[in-house]
Amino acid sequence: MSNSRWSPLNWYKQRAQPLDRIAIALLLSFSFAIVVLLSSGNHSAPKVRDFSWDNQQINARDTAFTVTFSRPMDQLSVQQGLQIEPPLPGKFSWAGRRMAYTLNAPVEYGQNFKLSFTGGKERFNQTTQLQPFNTEFSSRDRMFAFIGAVEDQTERLVLVNMTKKENRILTPSNLQVLDFYPYPDREKIAFAAVDRQAENLSPTEQQIYTVTTGIGKAEAGQVELLLDNKTYQNLRFALSEDGQLIVVQRVNRANTNEFDPWVLRPNKPPEVLKTKQPGGEFVITPDSSAIAIAQGQGLAILPLESGAEPLGFLPKFGTVLSFSRDGSKAAMLKFNNDFTRSLFIVNNQGIETEILKITGSIRDAIFDPTQRFLFCLLTELQEGETFKEQPYLAVIDLETAIKKDPKIALKPLVKLPQQREIQVSLAADGRALLFDQTENDPNLAAKSATSLQNSRLWILPTETLLAGDWKAPISPIELMPGFHPRWLP
Template identity: 45%
Template sequence: MNKIVLQPIDKMSLGLIVAFTAVIGSLIGLDKLCGTACFIRNGPRVQHFSWQDQIVSSKDQAFILTFDRPMDGASVEQNLVIDPPLPGKFSWAGRRLAYTFNTPVPYGETYQVQLTDAQERFRNDLQAGHVIEPFVGEFQSRDRALAYIGTQGEEQGRIVFYNVTRKVKRLLTPPDSTVVEFKFYPDGDRILFSAADKNKGIEGLRELQLYTVTTGVNKGVESTTQTAGKIELVLDNETYQNNQFDLSDNGEIIVVQRVDRKNPADFDLWMVKSGAPPERLKVTGGDFVIAPDSQSLAVAKGEGIGILPLEPGAEPLDFLPKFGQLLNFAPNGAAAATVDFNTDDANLRYTRSLFYVNNQGLQKELLTTQGSIINCQFTPKGTQLYCLLTQLLPAKEYKEQPYFAKFDLKTGKMTPLATLTDYQDIKVSLAPDGLALIFDQVVTSDNPNLTDKLTSNSGQAIIGGQLWLLIPPNANKPNAQAELKELPLVGFRPQWLP
């Protein structure tokens, strides 16, 4: 018998075959023996989670899961768990899954996204795919927090910030100034406010200056690095008297109503941008609101509401001649709640009507009343409207009773929510996640010796104020009722953190 003589290259090839066979066998054995704890896995996995360790707000509507290979969509959708639960809908684009929420993410929560037992997808549907590596992701929503102007003790006339989630309360503005109005910046890290020296009393309304103050919040949650109470001057009062103002949704533009101190007939709206001098818009009128696009302005004029670009001397983009007041824009800017004072109809004299209008030309009447239409705010999705209204009571003296109502904008149906005992300068703020309204009820006095106190819109001295929470009924519970809760906070003009 001839003896087979292996050449060096044959020996090397045989050795490699044996080695590779051993490696492959060991990998197969390890995969079966070590379960999910293996450092070597051949199953699918989540490659990227768009909200991992992120802080989200009400404007964040969907997250994306990206897988490393095509997946069986049904098995993913059946096994995806969000804790606490967040109802939503699935949509796929290749290996990417988008989960869009039905309603905004509730504030003040930490959420886990878990996925197990989902399978990959093979072209041959008869063959079962590998099971996904267990995935756990985490994100959190912004803190539930609010600010208001205090009325008692050391809080009087100062902005009080209260973080409901963390149970943290602090005073933001100094004790020697009285705050008249304020608005949050979109990230919640600062507040824009108007204030005057406390010693000036009611005369301080003619001496208002605009400032910013830091809140101690970063990206919507309490921060250990963000200093609270840091104040910067935005607009002085040397030449002009500063009145009402508004802040754009992107936080980059302030519009303020100003009057020349030497010439009261010089009455105009001014625009203030960061790092630039104030710029006259050459626009006169009554109440005004910056639109959600941060590029246009709604101004009430004697004959209607003008929509103008935020540019000096620009021509109007649109004009609504029928309406005398714009209450609020829908979050996407495509619709608004307006008031018609019915001056053109003798049969409707002494009444006013609430309308829903949109950019498609729709003008839908929701209510006609002899009472007042004080405030209306859209829900985050823009499908409903919460309003503070009054009804005229049958009595010898003129008296209005305030109440809250909800309007379904598709059907026009009005649902009363709660009736209040008294009305005076009520300020309403809807939570960014749409789950609650906060409002105030002030206590005033006509005592002329209290002129150094805070003042209401009617010029009366404010000697107290109570904050209330209104929780609308759960839409999934047909017989549910709205809840009205008195908060242990004393103040007025409350606003939620965005």
């Protein structure tokens, strides 16, 4: 018996053939090389794999973008290396290799932006820097529509692109436009109009149409009838935030007691919402699932499904003036027993806060996109031989009104002529108010030819207010003849 001990090395020396020795040597070499590569890491520079706004056109509802990197990154160095021109203040958040950037305020419309990353480092190898990344994106053009007041624009729908300085008449001359709402994608506008060739030009004879704007694939000016007036008269109407339904107040011509809201959905017949009692002014909720409608001595919340039970009743309030964009707050009007009016903010927990009480009227209230400010159309009661109401625009700082003192939260902005109807519209980015002014002559009938010709559109910049500077004077700028303006989303 041999005294030598067995070992892999002895076996290798005694039994292994030359070819075996070569194969084993190569295997050991490859293993060593793999270990070296793994220990030294990947020497290729990390890069941006995906940017969610890359060469996109964004709107006010696009509140955040995401960036995905090829490898885990050092967060602070990446954040310091982000450049956006013009600047867009915001906040960072991370989930693995994905970075999110949430804007503090909606992006300003009519802007082109450049974004770049420089100098970001890899998390596990601080010597490896991010490959330079440069891209662009833009915001929607600043656009609005209005009803014309002069020459061939008279009582027709006109589209204005302030960014490109272009005007376009959308509706034909035979239709007299009374009201309208742009769709969220901007490709169409829903409008109510009466045919000038009809025997009766009363607003109760209006029909509901859509017209293309030319922003999408379809050419501008293509009109489609959505709802006729043969059996029912069409009264007020509204378009939902998502553009998927229209609600119209209708009354049966043969039975005026049949007075209900109807719902129009794409590619479906109109559907009546039977209510227990007639309703008045209404607002569609931001989630497009219900309406808040004045009924009797309060507000009813009705789901937009036929046969569904009411969601609630608010006996304290007379109407909903507006909802915040996310639906978390509502501006509600209360008629007090002492003939004053109060403006309340009601949140989705049911907490009610009175922010204004006046002897005049509260005609409108609009939340800015950040929900910090409420732009209002108010009137001041003026005593004399007869009581007169002086309309004016104002803004309320909601944070001050709710947490501190409502009396110091109100800032009057612009006094307006005494007129029956005033349309106010806040831009989607919150940076400007549109409003109209009509001839101040009590001897002129409302919307007469003379009063229409003297109607003017005005714009009021609000950027300094949103920035917190309430002392800086702001003045409205006259735009053009016209009335009833609405910003496009």
